[in-house]
Amino acid sequence: MKKAATLLLIIGLGFHSQAQNPTITAIFSETPFDQAVKTIEEQAKTAIFYNPQWTDTLRVNATLNSASLREALTALIPSASDLSFFINSGGKVIISKGYVVRESLPVDFFTREPVEDKMEVAALELEKTRNNQGPVEDAIENKTFEVGKKTAVLASGKATVAGYVKSMASGEPVIGALVYIENPKIGTITDQFGYYSLTIPNGKQLLKIQNVGMKSTRRQIILYADGLFNIEMEEDVVALKEVVIEAERDVNVTGMQMGLDRLDIQSIKQMPSAFGEADIMKVALTLPGVQSVGEGSNGFNVRGGSTSQNLILLNDAVIYNPSHLFGFFTAFNADVVRNVELHKAGIPAEYGGRISSVFEVDMKDGNKKKFAGSGGIGLVTGRLSLEGPIIEDKASFLIAGRSSYSDWILKRLPNATFKNSTAGFNDLNARVTYDIDEKNSVYITGYLSNDKFSLNSDSLYQYTNSNASIKWKKIFNSRLYGVFTGVSSHYDYSLSSEDVPVNAFNLGYGINQHNFKADFSYFPESMHKIDFGLSSIYYDLSPGFNKPVGDQSILQEKILEKEKGIESAIYVGDKVDVNDKLSVYLGLRYSMYSFLGPKSVIQYDPTRAKDVNTMQDTVQYPSGDFIKTYHGPEYRASMRYAFNPISSAKLSFNRMRQYIHQLSNTQAISPTDIWKLSDSYISPQIGDQFSIGYYRNMRSNSLELSVETYYKWLTDMLDYKNGAVLVLNEHLETDVIKAKGKAYGLEIMLKKKTGKLNGWVSYTYSRTLVQIAGQFPEERVNRGTYFPASYDKPHDLTIVSNYKFTRRINISVNYTYSTGRPITYPLSVYTIGGANRVHYSDRNAYRIPDYSRMDLSINFEGNHKIKKLAHSSWTFALFNVLGRNNVYSIYFVTEQGEINGYKLSVFARPIPTITYNFRF
C-alpha cells in the first residue's frame, strides 16, 4: 500500500512541473463533440481520451480565444453532465464519466470503508497508443478494488478471491477465461458459469484476465480476506474471425488437462461447411483422435470408441441422437452455442456413463442488458433467436428456433428413392437465467428437436429429442460452491405407413431419462481444488411397439415390455499443484446400476448358445425388484510435470463404465437404432484408457506442439451377430454378442495460434481392433480373431489454416486425408434362387479407397466501426475444392439376377456457397 502512495506522489510532482504552453482559438457552433475534440487536439498538440459513446449526441457551442487547454476543456464539457476531465503529467487529457480523476489521494483514503462504485483512481499509466475505446477499460483497470473485509492491519498469508467473469456487452458468463497473477505465478480458468476462485497472497495484487474474442484486461485489488470480486470483459470486435486461442496461451503446457479440446463458437463459424451452416460436430472431426465413418453419418468416433460411447450433453442433458437430416446437420443450433468441450482422455470424475468421451455443449445465456435478436435464412433452414433481460443485470431469457423448409439436399442425393422423398426438421432452444443474488443463480433450459422424413413417400420416419433442465448454483463461501441439477431427457422415434390399409402400422421406440445431481467444488487453499458430488439417473425405456393404424388394419399390436434401471454414482476428485512443476489430479467415481422390474426374463440353457431353441423358462420379476445389479469403481488420475515454462509431460488414466448401449448393425447411426439397458445378460461396458503426452510451446508460445499417445481397452462392448434383428426383438440377448476391443494411437498436433497465418496441422496414427470370441461358434465373428472396427482409419491428416490478408479479408483452407474405412468385400459369386449372389469375406477384411478433401473459404468483413447499425460479412466457401469423388461405401446388389457393384459418394463435386452474415 505504501509503495503505491509513494508512486503517486512522484507522478503528482511530475505533473506540477509540466508547463501548459499552446493556446486554442476556435468557434464552435452546434459542432459535434468529436470534431471539437479534434480541433482542440490539433491546436493544443495533445491527445484526448474518452469513450465516444458518452458524447455522440453532444453539440458544442463555445468561442475560444487563445484559451488554455484547461479553459478549452471546461468550455467543451457541459457543466450539467457527469463528465469531467483530467490532464496528466504528459499533457494528455482523459475524460471520465461518473467520477473525478484526482491527482492526489483524498485525505481519508486509508480510513474509509470501501465503497465499490465510487472508487478512486490511484495511478495512471497513459503512454498507450491512441484508442478511442480505451478509457472505459483503462479507468476500471486503474481502479484499485478492495476484496474481503477490510482490516486495519493487512493479515499475512493467503485469501481466496472468487467471482464471475462476465461479458460487458451481454452480461453473459465468460467460460474458460484465464485469471492469474504473475508473481507468484498462480492462475485458474473460469468454469462453465464463468466462475473462478483463486487463492493468492493477501495484499495488493494485479489480476490479469484473458479470453478468446475478448480484450485482455486486468484488475488491481487489495486482498484483505476471502471475498467476491466480479470482472467484466469487453468483447474484442475485430477479433471475431481469429482462431487465436490467446487466452490459454500456455495452457497447453501448464494446464492439467490432457486430451481436452475446447472449441469456441467463433472458430467453429469460420470453418468452411458443406451447406454454409456452422456445424459443431464437423469441426470436432478436425481434431486429432476424432473420426467418423463418412459424410452423412451421425456422430463421431473418439479414439477407437463407437459413436454411442460418447456422452453428448447439451446443458447437462443427454442428447441421444445428435443429428438432423441423416447427419448433414447437427442437432445443435450454432447461434445459441457458447462453448463446446470434448474430453478424449483424463476425463474428470464428475463425468460418467459413457466410456469413450464427453462432448459437452453449453448454451449461451440471454443478454442481461438489452433486447437483441437475430435470424436468418439458409439453404435448407431458417432460424430466429431472441434474447433480452427480464430483470436488467439479473435475469434474462434466450429463445431460438430453427426449421428446415426445403428438400434441397434430398433432391440431390444419387438415388431415385431420395428424389421421391421429403425430409424436414426443426429445433427449439430456450433458456432463462436468473442471478437471484451474488451467491445464487438459477438456470432453466429447454430443448426440443424433431425430424421427419419419408423415403419414397410410403413410410414416415420421425424422431424427437427433448429435454429440460433446471440448475441452481449456490456459492456457500468463496471457497465452496455447489450446483444442483435436475434434468429430464427424452428420445423417441417412430415409423408409420398407411399405404396398404390392412397393414397400416405405427412402429416406435422411446427412452426417458431423469437425473438429479449435486456437484460441489471446494478450494481449500491455493493450488488445491476438490470436486465432489453425487448423481442418480432413472431410465425408463419403451423398447418398441408396433400398433395397427385405422380400422382396416389387421396388424396385431405388439408392445415390448418396458425396461427400467437406475444408475447412481458418487465421486470425489482432488487436484493439487504440488509445486511449480508438478500437478496431480486423483479422482474416484463409484457407480452402481440396477436393472429394475417389472420384467419377465427368459432363461436359457447355459450349456448352449442363446437362441430361440435354447429358451427354457421365463421368470417374472415384480415391480421395483432389483433384477440385476452391477457396480464398480472408476479410477481417474492425471499428472502434469513441467520441465520448464515451455515444455511439460502429462499422464492420465481413466476407467469408465457404461450401462446403456446402442444397438446398431448399420454402418452409421441410423434413426432406427435403439438403446438398451444393461440387464441379466448384457453387462456394462468398461473402457480403460492410459494416455501419455508431451507438450511444448515454441516461439514465445505462438507455436504449440502436442504429442499424445494412448492405449485403450474396451471390455464387454455390445456387437451383433450377423443377420441380427434388432427392431421389436423380445429377446435381444439372442442376437447380440459381447465384443472386446483394443485401440491405440499416436496424435501429433502443431498449432500456430497467432500471426497472419494461424491454424493447425494434426496427424493421427491409430488402430481400433475388435474381437468377438464367444463360447459358442454362433457367438464368434471371423472365427474369434481380432478384426478392424468399421471406423478404424489408421492414418489421418488434418490441416486447418487461416490466413489474414488484412483485418477485413481472411482465407481459410482446410484439408483432410484418411485411410479408407474397412468394409466386408465380395470374395466370390454363387447362384441361388435363380440369381447370382455375392459371397462376402470376413467382416471388415478389406478397405474402401482413401479419403481426401480440401475446403476453402474467403471471408470479407465489413468495416470495423464500433458504432453502426449492423456488422456484416460475406463468406464465399467452396466445399470439396478438388472435387474428389470420395467413396462413402461400396456395395453389391443383385439386380435381375446379376450382380452389380456400385460406389456411392456423398459429395462428389465441389459445392460453392455464399453466405451473408449480419448481426445487430
Add this chain to the structure above:
Amino acid sequence: MTFTLLIGFDLVGCTEPFTPESKAYKGVLVVDGFVSDAEARSTIKLTRSSPIDVAIPTPESNAIVSVIDKQGTSFEFEETLPGIYQCIAAGFKGVVGQVYSLDILTGNSNHYQSRPVTLKKSPPIDSVYFEPSVRLSDIDGDTITGAAIFIDTHDDTNSTKYYRWEWEEDWEIRVPYPNTYDWITYEDGKFGFPKENGNQIGLCYNHEVGRNIHIATTNQLSSDQVSKLELNYVTTSDGYKLRSLYSILVRQYALDEAAFLYWSELEKTSETLGTLFDPQPYELRGNVFNTDDPDETVLGYFGASTVEEKRLYITREQLKDIKYPTNPCGQDLLEVEYRYVYDHLEAGYVIAYLGDYGAISLYMAPKDCCDCRFHGVLEKPDFWPQ
C-alpha cells in the same frame, strides 16, 4: 442474420458402377436344394462359387446325393445334368409333415449334411392381380407407366406364417411391320423386284424368370393373411412386354422360420443395399454343413414345401387407360424407291410392305421392326391361349 445462397446446381452425391478386383478366391460348395410333394420338382443343384469377375458357377459333378427322411429311408438322387441331381428312378415324392435331411458326399470325399427340415404345406393363392401404376424411374427420375402385380393369400389355420414366391413371365411380341417379301435382284444387283417369301415372323413369344427374392411373414398380424403384396412391376417401356398379351405365373411356397430368416438375410445382404444406413453385408451360411469341419463355409439352403401356382394374363385392352411411350418402330418406316432398295438392304433394312399397285417404291424398316425373332421365339408356349 445469415443468408446463404447457392451457386451451381445438382452438386451433391453420385453413384457409379464399380468393378471389384478379384480377391483371393476359393470355390465354395453351394447347395440349392428343394424337395416337394410333386414328383418332378425335387431338385438338388450343387455348384462351386466362382471368382467375382467370372460369375459363372462351376457345377459340382460326381457327388453322391441323397435325401433321408425321419425314419432313415434314403432316396438317392442322380445327376441328370452337370451339377443337377434329381430322384427320377425311385419316384421320390415328399410327404407333408415328414422331416427330411440332405446328405452329400462330394467327389473329393467331403461329407456334408443339412439340418433336418419339415415339408410344409402352402395354402392356395387367393388371387394374383394387377393395377396400372405411374412411377419414377430409378435411372433418371423420369415418369414411367406400367402395371404393378400383386398377390393376396391367406391361411385359415394360421399355420403358414412365412411365405416365399417366385414368378415367371411370358409375353407376345407383335412387330409392327412383319416382313413377308424378299427383294429379288438381277445378276448385276442393280435391278430387282419384291417377291413373297411366306415368312411367318410377325408373332413371337418370350419368357423371363423373376430372380429377386419375394418373401413375407404374417407373424405380426392377427390373421395369417397377405394382402396386396407387390411381386413385380412391369413397365410399358420394357420392350414388347405390355404391348400385346402378357402373362405371369406365380408360385407360392411355405417356409419355416429358419428358412424365412435365411431368405430374408439373403435379400438384405444382396438386394436392399445402397442407402446411407445399410447394414453391413456378411458371409451368409445356410443349413448345410461339413460333418467333419463345421468351420468350412457352405453356402445355400435346403428347403421343403408344397407348391401352389396361379397365372394372370394382362391384355393390351386392359391397359388402354395408361400412357405408352411412342411405338418402338414408329419413326423408322421409310418409303424407298426401287432403285435405292438395295442400298437399304445393305444398311440392315428389310421390306415392311409394298406400295400401292403400280408404284415404283415400297416401305422398308429396320429388321427388328419386321422380324419378331429379334425379341423372342416363334414357338408358342403350350399354355398360351388361342
